Amino acid sequence: MEANDDKSPSKKEAEFDWFDRPESRRLLCKLLYAACAVSVIAEIPLFFLHKRHGHFGEHSVDGWIFFYASLGFIACSLMIIGAKWLGYLLKKPEDYYGEPGEKTLPEDIDESLR
Template sequence: MKHEHWLDHRDNVKKLWRGFLVLLALTVVAGLVVDLHPHFAIEGWPGFDAAYGFVTCLLMIVGAKALGLFLKRGDAYYAEDQQDE
């Protein structure tokens, strides 16, 4: 019998998304309550840390996709090495 991974179930993925969104909301609310001692004025804006983290993550994903276009190899790349032997 094949054991399925717990992330293969759609319900579990929905629960994770909801949990992450609740955690993000709690982080933003905590930023409103806690004095963060911002170095720059923009750091004092409500939700700045969450927005900064989201945009940074998005830029890393887009950058990795763009880098993948330059580093991509053909499907038969390793097969060509084996033919040379």
């Protein structure tokens, strides 16, 4: 893939855009569901054959089947919803602190952009 300086996409070359296509997005989505299913189903034989115990006593929650799947799902949902709610309180426009915007790109940016 040859990169070009120009910011507009070059039409001449066939660009690698697999991830933009709706069909590949659908495929990736299915793969994600499959990975979730596999990881959850894989625990079933493990649970009954190896008798996985909790680390915090005989009957502790972390020994229950699908504990980690539930934890991942619940914890992440809570964190996203919590962050969303906090966002109403904490999110402010970018000029909130009234800092001066930069007129030119800083020195550490690629020279060809300046």
